[in-house]
Amino acid sequence: MPLSTQSQADDDQYVLVASLDNARNLSNILKAIAFKDHAIFSATPNGLKVTVEDSKCLQANAFIQAEIFQEFTIREDSVGFQVNLTVLLDCLNIFGGSTVPGVSTALRMCYKGYGYPLTLFLEEGGVVTVCKINTQEPEEPVDFEFCSTNVTNKVILQSESLKEAFSELDMTSEVLQITMSPSQPYFRLSTFGNSGNAHYDYPKDSDMMELFRCDKTQTNRYKMSLLKPSTKALALSCKVSVRTDSRGFLSLQYLVRNDDGQICFVEYFCCPDEEVEES
Amino acid sequence: MPKQLWWVQLALRSVNSSRSAYACFLFAPLFFSRYTIPSEHVFRCKIAIKSVQAVFKSLATLEKTVEKCHIELDEQKNHLTFTLHCKHGLMKTHNLSFQDSESLQAVVDKDSYANVFRSHPRLLVDTVVHFPPSLEEVTVSVSDERMWVRNHVEEEGDQSKAMLTELCLASDEFDHFAVQTPNSVTFCLKELRGLLVFAESTGLPISMYFDEPGSPVVLSVTDSVLEGNFVLATLSDDHNPRKNNTRRECTPPPPPDDFMNDDIDAYLIAMDTSIAPGPSVTCLPEPPLADSICSKQSAAANHRTRLDSEEEEEDQTADSGRPPNKKFCSLFFGSVLSPSSQMTTQPVTTQEVLASDSEDDVQ
Numbered sequence: 141m142p143l144s145t146q147s148q149a150d151d152d153q154y155v156l157v158a159s160l161d162n163a164r165n166l167s168n169i170l171k172a173i174a175f176k177d178h179a180i181f182s183a184t185p186n187g188l189k190v191t192v193e194d195s196k197c198l199q200a201n202a203f204i205q206a207e208i209f210q211e212f213t214i215r216e217d218s219v220g221f222q223v224n225l226t227v228l229l230d231c232l233n234i235f236g237g238s239t240v241p242g243v244s245t246a247l248r249m250c251y252k253g254y255g256y257p258l259t260l261f262l263e264e265g266g267v268v269t270v271c272k273i274n275t276q277e278p279e280e281p282v283d284f285e286f287c288s289t290n291v292t293n294k295v296i297l298q299s300e301s302l303k304e305a306f307s308e309l310d311m312t313s314e315v316l317q318i319t320m321s322p323s324q325p326y327f328r329l330s331t332f333g334n335s336g337n338a339h340y341d342y343p344k345d346s347d348m349m350e351l352f353r354c355d356k357t358q359t360n361r362y363k364m365s366l367l368k369p370s371t372k373a374l375a376l377s378c379k380v381s382v383r384t385d386s387r388g389f390l391s392l393q394y395l396v397r398n399d400d401g402q403i404c405f406v407e408y409f410c411c412p413d414e415e416v417e418e419s
Numbered sequence: 420m421p422k423q424l425w426w427v428q429l430a431l432r433s434v435n436s437s438r439s440a441y442a443c444f445l446f447a448p449l450f451f452s453r454y455t456i457p458s459e460h461v462f463r464c465k466i467a468i469k470s471v472q473a474v475f476k477s478l479a480t481l482e483k484t485v486e487k488c489h490i491e492l493d494e495q496k497n498h499l500t501f502t503l504h505c506k507h508g509l510m511k512t513h514n515l516s517f518q519d520s521e522s523l524q525a526v527v528d529k530d531s532y533a534n535v536f537r538s539h540p541r542l543l544v545d546t547v548v549h550f551p552p553s554l555e556e557v558t559v560s561v562s563d564e565r566m567w568v569r570n571h572v573e574e575e576g577d578q579s580k581a582m583l584t585e586l587c588l589a590s591d592e593f594d595h596f597a598v599q600t601p602n603s604v605t606f607c608l609k610e611l612r613g614l615l616v617f618a619e620s621t622g623l624p625i626s627m628y629f630d631e632p633g634s635p636v637v638l639s640v641t642d643s644v645l646e647g648n649f650v651l652a653t654l655s656d657d658h659n660p661r662k663n664n665t666r667r668e669c670t671p672p673p674p675p676d677d678f679m680n681d682d683i684d685a686y687l688i689a690m691d692t693s694i695a696p697g698p699s700v701t702c703l704p705e706p707p708l709a710d711s712i713c714s715k716q717s718a719a720a721n722h723r724t725r726l727d728s729e730e731e732e733e734d735q736t737a738d739s740g741r742p743p744n745k746k747f748c749s750l751f752f753g754s755v756l757s758p759s760s761q762m763t764t765q766p767v768t769t770q771e772v773l774a775s776d777s778e779d780d781v782q
Contacts, residue, residue, distance in 0.1 A: 301509055304484065308476050308511075335470030336498065336515040346508035 156183050156219045156251040159211035163247035163262065165398040166204060167232040170225065172376050172396070172406050173200035175369035179225035180278045181258075184218050191281045192225065198366040199282055200373070203405045208398070211248075219251065221275040223258055231271040235264040244399075251275075284409040290385040293320035293358055295327050296351035297342065299377045299394070305329055305340040306371045309364070313337075315413050316364050320384060321357035327382075331364070350379065360388040361413040370394075373406040388412035429454075432523045433468060439652035440610035441525040450644035462492060465520035466499060474501045474513045484509075525650040529628040529637045533599035534561055537626045538592065540618035540640075546586050547615060550608065556654070559629070559636075560603040564590050571605045571654075594624060604629045605654040606636050614638055614649045632656050 160166055173179070173192045180191040187205035206212040235245050248261040257272040309316065313331035320327055327342040327349070344352040370392055374380060377394035384390055392408040429446040448454035456462075475481060487504040496514070503511040546568055550557065556571035569585035590596035618625050618640045629636040633655025639648040 301507055304480055305509075305511075308473070308480075310473060335467055335473065336513065338473075338514070339510075339512040341510040341512070343508040343510075348507040348509070 153252055154213075154250045155215045155253045156249075157211060157213045158183075158188065158209045158247075158249045160208075160247045160249075161210050162244040162399055163232045164244060165208060165400065165402070166247065166249075167229055168376060168398065169202045169204060169396055169404050169406060170229060170232075172373040172394075173202050173369070174225050174229060174372075175200070177224055177226050178222055178276075179228070180220065180222050180281055182218065182220045182278070183214055185214055187212065190225075193279075193282060194366060194369075196282050197363070197411045198369075199284060199409045200369065201407045203407070205404070208402050208404065219253075220278040221251065221254075221258065222278040223273050223275050227273055228258075228260075231260050231262065231269075231273065234262055234269050234271070235267075284389055284391075284411075286383075286385055286389055286391050286409055290387075291383045291391075292356055292386050293354040294351065294381060294383045295320065295342075295349060295354070296379060296381045297327075298348045298350065299374055299380050301342070301346075301348040302380055303371075303374055306374055308340075310335070310338055311364065311368075313364055315361040316367050317359060317361045318382070318384070318390065319357070319359045320354045320382075322354045323357070326352070326354070351381075358384055358388065360384060360390065362390055362410050363413050366410055367408075370408045373408065377406070434523060434525075435610060440607060441523075441650040442610075442614070443525070443648045443650075445646045445648075447644045462494075463520050463522065464499065464517035465523075466515055466517045470515050471501075474503070474511075474515070525635075527635060527637050527648075527650050529639075532628040532630040532634070532637070534602060534630065535595065535597045535626065535628050536561075536566070536593050537595035537624050539594070540615060540623070540625050542588070542592055543625055544615050544619050546588065547608065547612070549584055549586060552609075552612075554608055556605050557608040558603055558605040560601075561598050562601045563598050566590075566593075566596075595626075600631065602629070602631055604632050604634075604636055606651040610651055611638060611649060614640070614647065617647065629653070 170179070170190060173190065176192050176194055178192070180193075182189045182191065185206065187203065187208070190202045190204075191199060193199045232245070232247065243265065245262050245264045250259045250261070252259075255275075257274050260269075260271040260273070262269045262271065309329070310331040310333035312333035312335070315332065317330040317332070318328070319325060319330065325339070325341045326344040329340040331338050342349060344354075373392075373394040373396070376396045378397060379395040381393040382390070383393075389412065390408075390410040392410075394406040394408075396404045396406055398404060428448065429450075430443060431446075432441070432443045434441045481503075484505045485503050486506060489500075489502040489504070491500045491502070492498075493500060493514075497516055498514040499517050501513040501515065503513075505511060550570055554570050558567075558569050558571045560567045560569075566588045567585055568588070569583060572581040572583065614625070621640070621642075623640040623642055625638055625640055627636065627638050632653055634653060635650045636653055637648060637650050639646065641647070
């Protein structure tokens with residue numbers, strides 16, 4: 141394969157080399173968090189984590205484990221850089237992103253280290269393209285201090301039903317209110333728009349509800365504009381876990397299966413919009 | 420087609436901003452699996468259509484997932500609550516705020532119209548598909564045996580650049596084709612597309628009624644539990660005084676050819692949904708609603724037909740020369756207009772109503 145023979149000699153100089161037979165396994169999941177131009181890449185021997193943030197209130201992370209890649213070589217404990225995600229996605233789709241079965245774009249992503257550009261070798265049908273994208277000093281992602289021990293309420297839903305609710309949400313509402321409770325209405329999404337309010341209720345015994353663990357009634361509001369991008373991740377996912385902690389911070393975790401059926405995760409953290417009295 | 424007298428029903432009405440198109444859907448209680456109203460209670464409100472559409476956003480999803488739809492009125496909170504019970508236990512609740520509303524009626528005497536047609540919706544849909552979606556106005560001309568449908572081109576426009584499309588339908592393509600007065604009417608096609616989609620999805624035949632230019636054209640679909648009526652204004656012949664004019668106390672000069680001319684007085688034309696005077700009608704309880712209905716009948720269609728609504732400021736001088744000869748069933752959640760006593764014997768009192776507060780009707 142042209143890509144591997146080409147750069148074998150250069151491999152020593154790269155601190156990170158990651159290869160995929162199908163670039164879509166990376167580009168699809170990155171699209172699910174591409175609501176801002178810049179993304180922070182953080183690679184460890186476990187795999188790749190890509191972070192996108194919005195105004196310090198919302199953070200999205202995509203996790204692609206090392207096992208997903210056909211080749212994943214890292215020469216340091218941790219490699220980090222920041223790139224323009226929009227440009228990266230354009231490069232990954234440089235061959236037009238057609239979905240003819242059997243035809244896919246192969247990717248070899250290489251990074252020499254601090255100060256060097258991110259180099260992408262992309263091949264499809266014998267044609268090779270080399271892209272070099274400038275990298276920046278990676279910003280420190282916000283630590284939302286969301287830990288499992290502090291989680292008060294958690295539900296896991298099949299994405300199918302949430303997708304329907306999210307596609308119908310009243311966008312004239314500034315906030316999305318999430319109520320989780322051990323009693324009625326169990327799990328409720330509410331909007332307050334121009335024409336009135338709307339509620340989507342999921343009972344705890346619904347067959348869409350895979351896990352329901354709510355200890356106390358909590359109602360929190362989140363800015364709709366912040367949560368809107370998460371619908372992309374929802375669209376790709378088959379399951380989603382919704383967790384809130386004692387501060388009302390929201391964690392949405394999406395289980396995404398790529399083209400080859402392998403599992404990746406996307407996670408969104410969101411700050412609550414205002415203090416709502418917990419009943 | 421048998422007409423029906425519905426004592427209690429749900430009515431949904433809307434009118435376009437230029438008041439040149441009006442639609443009304445009436446649902447009998449049997450349309451619903453359950454229909455409960457507080458007795459003697461008349462309820463009328465208006466809600467932004469977009470708000471209600473948001474409840475029923477995706478028809479495909481509705482078909483697949485909604486098991487039950489519950490509509491409930493909460494008068495204290497001024498909310499109309501739509502609850503959709505869906506599969507997997509999911510429940511969607513929409514609390515929509517409403518505003519008080521006056522009666523909105525287009526009153527049309529479609530049975531007096533000279534030309535009546537009925538066909539399967541497919542015929543009209545297949546005809547309309549030949550015109551671009553952006554086409555505003557279409558002209559329908561009929562002779563004893565044929566109907567022509569063509570796009571209407573403004574005379575002021577550049578004729579040489581306009582594309583004219585004309586279709587001809589034979590009378591045998593219709594289930595019913597009755598022409599008393601060969602005529603030509605021009606109206607806005609865009610406003611009808613909704614009805615065509617609805618009729619096609621339900622398979623209900625569409626009936627079309629029209630008279631002379633200037634008189635509104637009425638299209639309706641009906642079955643045993645619902646009736647939909649669309650009333651559209653038509654272009655009139657320029658400066659032709661109509662026979663009704665002579666009966667008017669004060670006739671405005673014929674307006675220029677302009678659908679959107681807001682200076683035109685509104686004319687209500689009685690929407691005839693009732694049966695002829697008869698014993699069944701006497702059972703209708705008081706109180707009468709919407710005096711406005713009666714006066715409009717005689718003001719039948721001059722030039723543009725405009726539809727009365729609570730927003731109408733101008734004084735409508737109704738024609739009193741032709742007493743309405745049909746009953747009107749009124750229809751908002753149980754209130755029914757009482758028959759002839761209201762209409763035939765008190766024409767004078769009914770003339771003022773257009774701008775009045777029809778809430779006063781309930782005595």
